[in-house]
Amino acid sequence: xxxxxxxxxxxxxxxxxxxxxxxxxxxxxxxxxxxxxxxxxxxxxxxxxxxxxxxxxxxxxxxxxxxxxxxxxxxxxxxxxxxxxxxxxxxxxxxxxxxxxxxxxxxxxxxxxxxxxxxxxxxxxxxxxxxxxxxxxxxxxxxxxxxxxxxxxxxxxxxxxxxxxxxxxxxxxxxxxxxxxxxxxxxxxxxxxxxxxxxxxxxxxxxxxxxxxxxxxxxxxxxxxxxxxxxxxxxxxxxxxxxxxxxxxxxxxxxxxxxxxxxx
DNA sequence: ATCGGTACCTGCACGC
DNA sequence: TGCGTGCAGGTACCGA
Numbered sequence: 001x002x003x004x005x006x007x008x009x010x011x012x013x014x015x016x017x018x019x020x021x022x023x024x025x026x027x028x029x030x031x032x033x034x035x036x037x038x039x040x041x042x043x044x045x046x047x048x049x050x051x052x053x054x055x056x057x058x059x060x061x062x063x064x065x066x067x068x069x070x071x072x073x074x075x076x077x078x079x080x081x082x083x084x085x086x087x088x089x090x091x092x093x094x095x096x097x098x099x100x101x102x103x104x105x106x107x108x109x110x111x112x113x114x115x116x117x118x119x120x121x122x123x124x125x126x127x128x129x130x131x132x133x134x135x136x137x138x139x140x141x142x143x144x145x146x147x148x149x150x151x152x153x154x155x156x157x158x159x160x161x162x163x164x165x166x167x168x169x170x171x172x173x174x175x176x177x178x179x180x181x182x183x184x185x186x187x188x189x190x191x192x193x194x195x196x197x198x199x200x201x202x203x204x205x206x207x208x209x210x211x212x213x214x215x216x217x218x219x220x221x222x223x224x225x226x227x228x229x230x231x232x233x234x235x236x237x238x239x240x241x242x243x244x245x246x247x248x249x250x251x252x253x254x255x256x257x258x259x260x261x262x263x264x
Numbered sequence: 265a266t267c268g269g270t271a272c273c274t275g276c277a278c279g280c
Numbered sequence: 281t282g283c284g285t286g287c288a289g290g291t292a293c294c295g296a
Contacts, residue, residue, distance in 0.1 A: 164289060
């Protein structure tokens, strides 16, 4: 579930709380979610001071000093709850000198990893979808093969976009999700970049989209789902032309678009 | 080097 | 009520 706006919202709720706290204890309850040895990791971060927290794409990065970074990816159903209560889906628990952080994740697609340098998977991420300048976006798009939707979802191309915001962005830009990336006119590339930025900014302003699981670091739901124009609205009328919104599958992902408004 | 397909895991909605 | 099916915001890995 969590895409850039959701992770950014979690970041903003945790940013005032975590830095300056000291790790008293870290417990890991799932070897699926935890990358590496739980006992070893726990020992490694115990006693450390949280120096800062940042977002890279859909990853949250906790700076624990001395070349130690705790990276958290929320997967599809991950939640980080400040002062949360452990429950049946709790996969990790961080106890600080004051306060605690609970990581819940029913499907266990999320990942928690401690490393010295930045892990390769994070170093490989493309520029942030929220802040990439138009010229750089256009330059990276140049010469790319394949369909535009899978490319926007490719975290090495740009980081942060997921299924919801890709569909919403393409609708706003009036571009068909199967359009060939290499064939987009400069005008369409400009529109696509602008739409992406507007959608992501609006979603962040609404605290993200809460469809089933997502809540921020204080357990509060977002409200951008009420502004979705096409995502999850197959069969409903297009807000622009009134025709039915269609759902197809592209790269194994449910894809929602308006066949009238979005042309290849 | 890139793709498309599959796998990972749990919960829920839906139809019968 | 219960069961089978399909679907879900994500990424990683496989072989072509």
